[in-house]
Amino acid sequence: MVSMMDLYLLRYFLAVVETGSFTRAADRVFVTQPTLSAGIKKLEGQLGHTLFERSNRRVFLTDAGTRFLPRAKAILHECNMAVQSLEETGSAPVLRLGILTTLPNRAMGDMLAAFKRAEPHVTIEIMDGTEQELLNRLDDRSLDYALSIHRGQGAEVALPLYDEGYVFVLAKDHALAERARVTAADLGEEYMIVRSRCEVLSETSRYFTDQNIRPRLVYRTANDSRAISMVAAGLGGTVVPESLVDDRVTSVKLQGFDYSRKIALFRPKYQLPVGLEELGARFEKHVEVLSGAGN
Numbered sequence: 001m002v003s004m005m006d007l008y009l010l011r012y013f014l015a016v017v018e019t020g021s022f023t024r025a026a027d028r029v030f031v032t033q034p035t036l037s038a039g040i041k042k043l044e045g046q047l048g049h050t051l052f053e054r055s056n057r058r059v060f061l062t063d064a065g066t067r068f069l070p071r072a073k074a075i076l077h078e079c080n081m082a083v084q085s086l087e088e089t090g091s092a093p094v095l096r097l098g099i100l101t102t103l104p105n106r107a108m109g110d111m112l113a114a115f116k117r118a119e120p121h122v123t124i125e126i127m128d129g130t131e132q133e134l135l136n137r138l139d140d141r142s143l144d145y146a147l148s149i150h151r152g153q154g155a156e157v158a159l160p161l162y163d164e165g166y167v168f169v170l171a172k173d174h175a176l177a178e179r180a181r182v183t184a185a186d187l188g189e190e191y192m193i194v195r196s197r198c199e200v201l202s203e204t205s206r207y208f209t210d211q212n213i214r215p216r217l218v219y220r221t222a223n224d225s226r227a228i229s230m231v232a233a234g235l236g237g238t239v240v241p242e243s244l245v246d247d248r249v250t251s252v253k254l255q256g257f258d259y260s261r262k263i264a265l266f267r268p269k270y271q272l273p274v275g276l277e278e279l280g281a282r283f284e285k286h287v288e289v290l291s292g293a294g295n
Contacts, residue, residue, distance in 0.1 A: 008039070012043070013068075014072060017065075017069060049062070049064035073140040073141075080141065093121070094122075094123045095122055097126050101128050102197055134266070145266065147264075161263045164242045168252050169240055174250065184208050185211065192238065193227050193235065194238070195224060200259045207256070219236060224240070227240075
């Protein structure tokens with residue numbers, strides 16, 4: 001049985017599961033990789049089972065790890081709920097919100113600022129993450145809501161918000177900037193900036209390779225703001241969702257690249273803790289009004 005003193009080891013374990021990497025997991029829990037590896041080894045020693053199989057690129061759960069995963073989530077959830085129940089008495093309510101990393105910063109900031117003005121007593125805790133990270137956080141009850149992509153699975157959809165397509169962005173003075181639409185061949189000699197967290201990254205790669213085009217990949221970044229800044233500086237172009245386009249760059253349609261994404265507000269499948277149900281309903285209404293989803 002894992003003692004209360006070893007709860008941090010469970011957080012290490014879940015971080016590795018969610019990120020699929022000891023390096024990314026260490027970043028998630030703010031420790032060095034050797035510290036995290038030692039923690040996982042200690043947990044495996046306490047349990048008497050190996051939890052992970054390690055390969056060159058990925059980390060996989062063993063059968064024992066798979067069986068242990070729901071128990072680890074349940075233990076941390078109960079501890080989180082116990083702490084929250086103590087904090088709720090006489091303190092401001094806390095709303096824990098996850099935001100997809102590829103959603104536009106300005107729009108998210110404006111939305112949260114408006115909600116804070118309407119609910120000044122509420123503390124909002126924000127966590128950025130990928131689609132899977134946010135779904136995992138909803139599942140293990142460490143988030144109350146998440147703004148992410150709706151693919152018809154996972155957590156309960158509280159509110160569908162909007163659909164948007166993808167475009168190719170270029171510097172404003174680029175030779176192709178005046179075009180409404182470009183082809184893969186038009187971009188054959190262009191420098192490409194890779195957004196490593198783009199939801200259609202594999203589809204983008206396939207779009208070009210299917211047409212025997214090999215764009216020159218010069219930068220790779222997980223930071224969308226940095227990617228847009230590089231485009232604006234004339235260092236290359238990249239594929240982005242329409243909502244990420246700003247006035248520093250020009251967007252053009254990619255002929256035959258017809259992918260889109262659906263953005264929604266998600267909530268867990270379980271009932272929100274007592275005291276958060278009414279606040280959650282107000283938050284959902286706030287998001288609906290600001291997004292225009294109810295129109």
